[in-house]
Amino acid sequence: QQQVKQSPQSLIVQKGGISIINCAYENTAFDYFPWYQQFPGKGPALLIAIRPDVSEKKEGRFTISFNKSAKQFSLHIMDSQPGDSATYFCAALLSGGYQKVTFGIGTKLQVIP
Amino acid sequence: GAVVSQHPSWVICKSGTSVKIECRSLDFQATTMFWYRQFPKQSLMLMATSNEGSKATYEQGVEKDKFLINHASLTLSTLTVTSAHPEDSSFYICSARDTGQVYLFGPGTRLTVL
Numbered sequence: 256q257q258q259v260k261q262s263p264q265s266l267i268v269q270k271g272g273i274s275i276i277n278c279a280y281e282n283t284a285f286d287y288f289p290w291y292q293q294f295p296g297k298g299p300a301l302l303i304a305i306r307p308d309v310s311e312k313k314e315g316r317f318t319i320s321f322n323k324s325a326k327q328f329s330l331h332i333m334d335s336q337p338g339d340s341a342t343y344f345c346a347a348l349l350s351g352g353y354q355k356v357t358f359g360i361g362t363k364l365q366v367i368p
Numbered sequence: 369g370a371v372v373s374q375h376p377s378w379v380i381c382k383s384g385t386s387v388k389i390e391c392r393s394l395d396f397q398a399t400t401m402f403w404y405r406q407f408p409k410q411s412l413m414l415m416a417t418s419n420e421g422s423k424a425t426y427e428q429g430v431e432k433d434k435f436l437i438n439h440a441s442l443t444l445s446t447l448t449v450t451s452a453h454p455e456d457s458s459f460y461i462c463s464a465r466d467t468g469q470v471y472l473f474g475p476g477t478r479l480t481v482l
Contacts, residue, residue, distance in 0.1 A: 287469045289469070289471070291473070296459075296476070296478070297475055297476065298372075298374075298461045298473040298474050298475045298476045299412070299461070299473045300473070301470060301471070301472070304469065304470075344411060344412070348469070348471075350469050353399070353400035353417070353465055355402060355414050355417065356402070356412075356414075356463070356471055358411045358412050359411065360410075360411050361409075361410070361411050363409075
């Protein structure tokens, strides 16, 4: 059972455009939602994260929007750059203790000049 | 700053041999570490949770006798792939929690079994 559904699986955006990746979760007990960026041959790196008591969080060009009632959250990359080309994973986990991170399937983003 | 490192970054071995992958937490202690496996163009799949000083907890379907995990100190966990076969070829990534809910991931180890 896929607990975190992510779409699209691939995305092509022109330089300067907005990249939008969507995720939906099923387990209402999840209370921490990070996004990870992974370049080929590298491990995932934490990009930005949000808790369900906040509807939006912005860090630089990256913004997470969170809709608790719909159990959905999304990543927006403003002014997308070729250097943003990577695979992005949304994730969800329970806070407290040491919890396993449940990942979405991943979105391969390509930003073309 | 806090970093998770892995060694080696890549390894090629012959079928039937065993391979050990190390995962270290730098500048922080990790009583719990996580081992993931990632196939090309796929997401990360949790294999096991490594606990310092106790037995690892394996996810359903993961062979504990094939993937031996040892977490002997607060900064080191090892994954040994025993009697490796070509189907074990994959990208192995470890993770540890730093402060709060920040889970750091290692750079990964590419295992190729010939």
